[in-house]
Amino acid sequence: MGKSFPEPQGGGSLILAWQVKHRKVVVIGGGEVAAGRILNLLNADAKVTVISPRDGLNAEVAHRVERMQVQYVDRKFLSTDLDDPSISMVLVAIDDPEASTEIWQLCKERRIPANIADVPPECDFYFGSVHRDGPLQIMVSTNGNGPKMANIVRRRIAKSLPPNIGDAIAKVGELRKRLRVVAPGNGEGPKRMQWMSKVCVEWSLEDLCSMEEQDMDELLHSYRPNVVPTLEQVRRGEEPGKFEFDGSFGWACVI
Structure with a gap:
C-alpha cells in the first residue's frame, strides 16, 4: 500500500530492435529515401529486394544493384510481388500517393508489416534517426512528428558519448x-x-x-x-x- 507506479503516457510507439537477418524485405522505389532504407536493411543483414524502373534509381541504389548487394527487379510494382510468403516487411518510397496507398492496402490484406514513407497513418512502424558505433545502436524517434528534430537530438546524444x-x-x-x-x-x-x-x-x-x-x-x-x-x-x-x-x-x- 502507498507504493507509487508510473502512469502510462499514451501516444508513443513500442521501440524494438527488429531482427531481419536473412529475412526477405521488399523495398519499392529507388530514390534517396529508398537508399537510406536499403542501407539500414543491409546493416541488419536482411535479404533486400528492390523494385523500381532503372531510370528511377539514384546513384547509391544503382551502386547497390551493380555490386549485387540487393536483388533487383527492373520495373514498376505489381500486386503479385507480394505473393511470396517469405516476405517479412515492405518499405514503400515512391512519389505516387495513390499507388503507395494501394500497396499499403495490399500489405494489410496479406498481414505484411509495411512502412509508407512520409505517410504516418499508413505505417506499421517508423524509422528513427540512428547513431551507430560498432554494436551500439541508439535510435531517436519522434513518432513521425519531426524527422529533422530526431536527427538533431541524435547528433547531440552522439556528441556526448565517449568515442571508444x-x-x-x-x-x-x-x-x-x-x-x-x-x-x-x-x-x-x-x-x-x-x-x-x-x-x-x-x-x-x-x-x-x-x-x-x-x-x-x-x-x-x-x-x-x-x-x-x-x-x-x-x-x-x-x-x-x-x-x-x-x-x-x-x-x-x-x-
Missing part, C-alpha cells in the same frame, strides 16, 4: 560469450547476469576499452558469483576479495 564506447561494448559482448562457457547451464543464468552487471558498473569505460585477451582469461579464471576484481587486481594476478596493506605501520595483514 563501441569498442568497450564489443569487449563486454565477448566476455559474456566466454562466461557462458566458464559457467554453463540455465541455473547459472541469473548469477552470470549479476556478475556481468557488476563488471559493467565497477569497471570504468577506460578499463573495458583497455581490456585485452589475457585480461579476459584472468578475469574469467577468477570468476565467483557476485565477486569482481579490479583490472589492476586481474593484471597483478590477485585473488578477488583479498586486500593488502602496504606495511606503512610496520606490519601487513591479508583479509
Whole structure:
C-alpha cells in the first residue's frame, strides 16, 4: 500500500530492435529515401529486394544493384510481388500517393508489416534517426512528428558519448560469450547476469576499452558469483576479495 507506479503516457510507439537477418524485405522505389532504407536493411543483414524502373534509381541504389548487394527487379510494382510468403516487411518510397496507398492496402490484406514513407497513418512502424558505433545502436524517434528534430537530438546524444564506447561494448559482448562457457547451464543464468552487471558498473569505460585477451582469461579464471576484481587486481594476478596493506605501520595483514 502507498507504493507509487508510473502512469502510462499514451501516444508513443513500442521501440524494438527488429531482427531481419536473412529475412526477405521488399523495398519499392529507388530514390534517396529508398537508399537510406536499403542501407539500414543491409546493416541488419536482411535479404533486400528492390523494385523500381532503372531510370528511377539514384546513384547509391544503382551502386547497390551493380555490386549485387540487393536483388533487383527492373520495373514498376505489381500486386503479385507480394505473393511470396517469405516476405517479412515492405518499405514503400515512391512519389505516387495513390499507388503507395494501394500497396499499403495490399500489405494489410496479406498481414505484411509495411512502412509508407512520409505517410504516418499508413505505417506499421517508423524509422528513427540512428547513431551507430560498432554494436551500439541508439535510435531517436519522434513518432513521425519531426524527422529533422530526431536527427538533431541524435547528433547531440552522439556528441556526448565517449568515442571508444563501441569498442568497450564489443569487449563486454565477448566476455559474456566466454562466461557462458566458464559457467554453463540455465541455473547459472541469473548469477552470470549479476556478475556481468557488476563488471559493467565497477569497471570504468577506460578499463573495458583497455581490456585485452589475457585480461579476459584472468578475469574469467577468477570468476565467483557476485565477486569482481579490479583490472589492476586481474593484471597483478590477485585473488578477488583479498586486500593488502602496504606495511606503512610496520606490519601487513591479508583479509
